[in-house]
Amino acid sequence: MPIDATQPYDDGNIFARILRGEIPANRVYEDEHALAxxxxxxxxxxxxxxxxxxxxxxxxxxxxxxxxxxxxxxxxAIGHVAREHVGRGYRLLANTGGDAGQEVPHLHMHVFAGGPLGPMIAR
Incomplete structure (x- = not known):
């Protein structure tokens, strides 16, 4: 369900739970400021x-x-992931708010790669 990006932070969201180790994730990078x-x-x-x-x-x-x-x-961290885990090209996407389709109320950047990615926005 899309969210309101101005809402208060919900520490029960799935990404907060991943950060606390309550839910497993296939981690590719982590440092003091970010997790991928x-x-x-x-x-x-x-x-x-x-x-x-x-x-x-x-x-x-x-x-x-x-x-x-x-x-x-x-x-x-985004740059590191792009250098280490993608091929010739990639796309970065951050959905913010319900109109953009943000579903998890924790800032996140999608890194897409691995082949032709098609148009920027579905028509």
Whole structure:
């Protein structure tokens, strides 16, 4: 169900539970600021999610409240995943809010790769 990106952080969301180790994930990268893991319902041959470790609902929330170190660390984690886990090209996607289709109220970046990805937006 799409969410309101301005809602308060829900520490019971699936990504918060993954961060706490309550739910397993196929992890591909982790550092002090971010965690990356394979999506359980991949939409491309390679589909990795990168999440900040802090409690942020959306880009708006993250950019307003995260420290400079958290922001830099998250961006570097996305870059690391792109370099280490994709081929010739990739797409980054962050859905923010219900109109964009955000389903988990924790900021996350999708990294898609592994072949032609088609148009940016379904017509």
């Amino acid at each position: 893991f394979h999506d359980i319902a991949p939409q491309a041959p390679v589909h990795v999610l990168v999440i900040p470790k802090g409690p942020y609902v959306s880009w708006d929330d993250f950019s307003a409240r995260a420290s400079d170190a958290e922001i830099a660390g998250f961006i570097r």
